Amino acid sequence: xxxxxxxxxxxxxxxxxxxxxxxxxxxxxxxxxxxxxxxxxxxxxxxxxxxxxxxxxxxxxxxxxxxxxxxxxxxxxxxxxxxxxxxxxxxxxxxxxxxxxxxxxxxxxxxxxxxxxxxxxxxxxxxxxxxxxxxxxxxxxxxxxxxxxxxxxxxxxxxxxxxxxxxxxxxxxxxxxxxxxxxxxxxxxxxxxxxxxxxxxxxxxxxxxxxxxxxxxxxxxxxxxxxxxxxxx
Amino acid sequence: xxxxxxxxxxxxxxxxxxxxxxxxxxxxxxxxxxxxxxxxxxxxxxxxxxxxxxxxxxxxxxxxxxxxxxxxxxxxxxxxxxxxxxxxxxxxxxxxxxxxxxxxxxxxxxxxxxxxxxxxxxxxxxxxxxxxxxxxxxxxxxxxxxxxxxxxxxxxxxxxxxxxxxxxxxxxxxxxxxxxxxxxxxxxxxxxxxxxxxxxxxxxxxxxxxxxxxxxxxxxxxxxxxxxxxxxx
Amino acid sequence: xxxxxxxxxxxxxxxxxxxxxxxxxxxxxxxxxxxxxxxxxxxxxxxxxxxxxxxxxxxxxxxxxxxxxxxxxxxxxxxxxxxxxxxxxxxxxxxxxxxxxxxxxxxxxxxxxxxxxxxxxxxxxxxxxxxxxxxxxxxxxxxxxxxxxxxxxxxxxxxxxxxxxxxxxxxxxxxxxxxxxxxxxxxxxxxxxxxxxxxxxxxxxxxxxxxxxxxxxxx
Amino acid sequence: xxxxxxxxxxxxxxxxxxxxxxxxxxxxxxxxxxxxxxxxxxxxxxxxxxxxxxxxxxxxxxxxxxxxxxxxxxxxxxxxxxxxxxxxxxxxxxxxxxxxxxxxxxxxxxxxxxxxxxxxxxxxxxxxxxxxxxxxxxxxxxxxxxxxxxxxxxxxxxxxxxxxxxxxxxxxxxxxxxxxxxxxxxxxxxxxxxxxxxxxxxxxxxxxxxxxxxxxxxx
Numbered sequence: 001x002x003x004x005x006x007x008x009x010x011x012x013x014x015x016x017x018x019x020x021x022x023x024x025x026x027x028x029x030x031x032x033x034x035x036x037x038x039x040x041x042x043x044x045x046x047x048x049x050x051x052x053x054x055x056x057x058x059x060x061x062x063x064x065x066x067x068x069x070x071x072x073x074x075x076x077x078x079x080x081x082x083x084x085x086x087x088x089x090x091x092x093x094x095x096x097x098x099x100x101x102x103x104x105x106x107x108x109x110x111x112x113x114x115x116x117x118x119x120x121x122x123x124x125x126x127x128x129x130x131x132x133x134x135x136x137x138x139x140x141x142x143x144x145x146x147x148x149x150x151x152x153x154x155x156x157x158x159x160x161x162x163x164x165x166x167x168x169x170x171x172x173x174x175x176x177x178x179x180x181x182x183x184x185x186x187x188x189x190x191x192x193x194x195x196x197x198x199x200x201x202x203x204x205x206x207x208x209x210x211x212x213x214x215x216x217x218x219x220x221x222x223x224x225x226x227x228x229x230x231x232x233x
Numbered sequence: 234x235x236x237x238x239x240x241x242x243x244x245x246x247x248x249x250x251x252x253x254x255x256x257x258x259x260x261x262x263x264x265x266x267x268x269x270x271x272x273x274x275x276x277x278x279x280x281x282x283x284x285x286x287x288x289x290x291x292x293x294x295x296x297x298x299x300x301x302x303x304x305x306x307x308x309x310x311x312x313x314x315x316x317x318x319x320x321x322x323x324x325x326x327x328x329x330x331x332x333x334x335x336x337x338x339x340x341x342x343x344x345x346x347x348x349x350x351x352x353x354x355x356x357x358x359x360x361x362x363x364x365x366x367x368x369x370x371x372x373x374x375x376x377x378x379x380x381x382x383x384x385x386x387x388x389x390x391x392x393x394x395x396x397x398x399x400x401x402x403x404x405x406x407x408x409x410x411x412x413x414x415x416x417x418x419x420x421x422x423x424x425x426x427x428x429x430x431x432x433x434x435x436x437x438x439x440x441x442x443x444x445x446x447x448x449x450x451x452x453x454x455x456x457x458x459x460x461x462x463x464x465x466x
Numbered sequence: 467x468x469x470x471x472x473x474x475x476x477x478x479x480x481x482x483x484x485x486x487x488x489x490x491x492x493x494x495x496x497x498x499x500x501x502x503x504x505x506x507x508x509x510x511x512x513x514x515x516x517x518x519x520x521x522x523x524x525x526x527x528x529x530x531x532x533x534x535x536x537x538x539x540x541x542x543x544x545x546x547x548x549x550x551x552x553x554x555x556x557x558x559x560x561x562x563x564x565x566x567x568x569x570x571x572x573x574x575x576x577x578x579x580x581x582x583x584x585x586x587x588x589x590x591x592x593x594x595x596x597x598x599x600x601x602x603x604x605x606x607x608x609x610x611x612x613x614x615x616x617x618x619x620x621x622x623x624x625x626x627x628x629x630x631x632x633x634x635x636x637x638x639x640x641x642x643x644x645x646x647x648x649x650x651x652x653x654x655x656x657x658x659x660x661x662x663x664x665x666x667x668x669x670x671x672x673x674x675x676x677x678x679x680x681x682x683x684x685x
Numbered sequence: 686x687x688x689x690x691x692x693x694x695x696x697x698x699x700x701x702x703x704x705x706x707x708x709x710x711x712x713x714x715x716x717x718x719x720x721x722x723x724x725x726x727x728x729x730x731x732x733x734x735x736x737x738x739x740x741x742x743x744x745x746x747x748x749x750x751x752x753x754x755x756x757x758x759x760x761x762x763x764x765x766x767x768x769x770x771x772x773x774x775x776x777x778x779x780x781x782x783x784x785x786x787x788x789x790x791x792x793x794x795x796x797x798x799x800x801x802x803x804x805x806x807x808x809x810x811x812x813x814x815x816x817x818x819x820x821x822x823x824x825x826x827x828x829x830x831x832x833x834x835x836x837x838x839x840x841x842x843x844x845x846x847x848x849x850x851x852x853x854x855x856x857x858x859x860x861x862x863x864x865x866x867x868x869x870x871x872x873x874x875x876x877x878x879x880x881x882x883x884x885x886x887x888x889x890x891x892x893x894x895x896x897x898x899x900x901x902x903x904x
Contacts, residue, residue: 339770
């Protein structure tokens with residue numbers, strides 16, 4: 001097998017430079033590449049275009065990159081939980097492109113599947129459709145949306161092996177597999193890194209061919225955004 | 234959970250009628266819905282259009298349906314191992330549409346993902362492209378291919394639960410998950426049928442929402458098409 | 467007049483045995499509490515889960531297991547997990563039988579606006595545009611009248627649209643209404659204690675009523 | 686002149702450490718036997734496997750585990766299984782570094798014909814059209830001359846095409862040749878004991894040769 005293991009987040013992101021387009025997996029704060037984000041903050045890379053479903057919260061997730069003003073543009077479907085984001089957006093420091101969540105996911109998948117464009121009904125007749133090619137199939141209107149072209153994808157998995165195979169846990173899967181397929185260079189951080197042969201080939205969500213670097217992350221906070229519970233009856 | 238369990242193949246295929254379009258999972262003889270095929274033969278339904286990567290061999294797989302002349306048209310990528318197939322094709326009894334394997338798989342996926350059409354470079358400049366719309370993206374030419382529209386999909390999984398969730402084993406996965414997503418009615422036969430809760434949600438390849446009926450098959454022959462071995466050193 | 471839970475209770479009656487249902491944030495989430503026993507329903511959460519269960523017991527929260535509202539949840543036996551592309555794939559291919567979501571405005575031709583108010587911070591459409599453009603059966607749960615007393619059921623939406631020509635049914639604190647294919651709202655039921663006249667006054671879009679409009683049954 | 690195994694051995698030298706490789710049926714399959722030790726290569730089988738291993742030992746055949754040639758095989762530690770859509774997804778998105786496949790004809794502009802002979806039973810293109818249309822790096826393994834003594838390296842293919850403008854390199858029993866971007870074959874190496882003149886005679890398409898054409902090294 002081909003060994004994709006690198007020592008840590010710092011080594012993994014070594015060639016991410018100012019102005020690059022970076023996908024970040026996760027939904028809310030669930031399944032986000034915590035170690036990679038911390039390394040990006042530490043390295044201080046600027047003018048990033050970030051493709052991620054959400055923008056984190058003020059002091060966690062992509063919010064950390066916003067606080068240090070490393071993000072030039074966010075491409076997301078929902079950015080609602082972040083006051084610093086709002087401030088930068090209103091002041092014109094930050095550019096934002098909002099796209100429907102399914103379109104976001106499918107444009108990632110399209111890149112990973114070598115499909116230059118896809119058709120989706122999401123956004124037809126709305127401002128999302130402005131300037132976009134539309135097409136009618138069997139009486140229903142669709143927008144043509146293009147595959148993403150991202151320099152890097154940063155994803156977080158539960159388990160991985162040094163061949164780059166990834167297994168996600170529960171709903172922390174979300175955007176991670178489709179972004180893993182979509183990055184020109186895909187960096188995976190995992191909670192548990194094992195040797196090839198320890199993962200059941202039938203259980204692998206992302207085959208190693210899509211992953212260029214992998215490392216075992218540390219000190220996962222896995223912050224809960226909305227702790228909702230029921231009481232014992 | 235919604236209970237998708239039916240008693241057997243006979244009940245599962247109860248409403249497949251003459252002239253329907255039926256997808257059948259499998260690659261060669263690996264992962265084919267043996268019980269459903271046997272039930273179709275027994276029921277004697279005629280004039281089927283079958284979408285399947287291969288056409289079986291003379292006395293197994295879809296070959297059984299060919300022998301009884303139940304197939305009007307085959308849509309496949311490779312049909313090479315079947316003398317009866319050849320005879321019917323040359324005599325004009327059988328219609329065949331050959332399409333590239335990746336196009337076949339992706340047209341299934343497109344149906345399951347609600348994408349009316351996809352773009353693929355496969356077949357550009359060949360007779361496969363005849364009469365098809367082409368389009369250039371970033372200097373490369375693609376064909377536009379339409380999502381399949383199949384009345385039924387018959388798939389074979391290793392394990393399943395009564396909620397319709399499916400887990401495939403090894404390379405018998407092949408076309409089964411994408412066809413499972415693509416059928417208007419999807420029928421799954423499994424080697425082991427369990428109650429909801431017995432399968433790990435993270436291990437499920439096909440979510441139950443795509444499966445309309447499920448039953449535990451019996452007497453799987455799982456014939457090997459090309460037994461290749463090495464000798465012990 | 468219904469409160470939020472009343473709206474949720476009324477909507478729950480629309481759910482049929484064997485339905486796969488996507489519940490939006492807000493009132494729609496409450497619907498899960500009122501699904502009649504004996505009705506088997508599977509809840510989809512568009513972040514990648516079929517078979518969403520109730521909130522976890524205190525101390526059993528799993529940060530890796532949330533719903534599309536980012537709330538900690540549980541799974542039920544028979545649930546499955548998938549990625550975001552497959553999640554919206556099954557939404558687009560209409561495998562989800564019913565979508566219930568909130569709205570700021572609905573127009574008499576079934577347009578919906580629920581994601582953006584000009585001049586206010588935009589949070590994003592999330593999955594709403596995909597859901598409304600794809601679902602074959604959408605129920606809107608919303609207030610009939612906004613906070614300044616204006617109808618939210620309009621001849622034409624004034625806010626930026628989320629989707630066009632897609633809403634079939636609306637349940638508000640005052641009424642159940644269908645959106646007619648040819649345009650216009652049809653009053654189906656009135657909330658307990660609410661008069662047809664009051665519903666007429668509260669509906670700015672074209673409203674069709676019949677002689678006898680029955681009162682909702684909530685059980 | 687090389688035999689089939691010789692062609693496979695020569696092609697194996699083109700494989701670099703870290704490559705993901707798809708091997709077609711026939712001579713390409715033999716390439717797996719000659720991958721130099723110390724070179725880490727992952728073989729993809731387009732029916733849904735990365736990390737294909739050797740044939741199983743007698744009695745250990747698993748009907749659920751085959752390659753694209755429908756042969757029983759094994760997996761190696763670190764292998765992964767996926768469905769056919771993802772398999773061709775990774776092919777189309779050029780995650781596979783090298784594709785090796787057979788051909789009936791190759792033209793001097795890199796067109797390939799390998800799936801259909803008019804008048805003969807058509808078996809189908811299988812995954813070949815996807816592979817040749819997608820791969821960034823394709824090596825054709827074939828006989829230079831067909832059974833009736835005609836060159837298979839042509840100005841223009843006579844058989845129905847599998848793909849256009851896609852072949853970069855050809856290894857035959859006689860030679861290693863590049864297909865030039867501007868058109869034409871360039872002779873890179875000759876097989877042991879084979880003269881440049883013989884290769885010229887055997888090549889019907891435009892052939893560029895340099896003064897000194899080295900003999901293949903096979904080890």
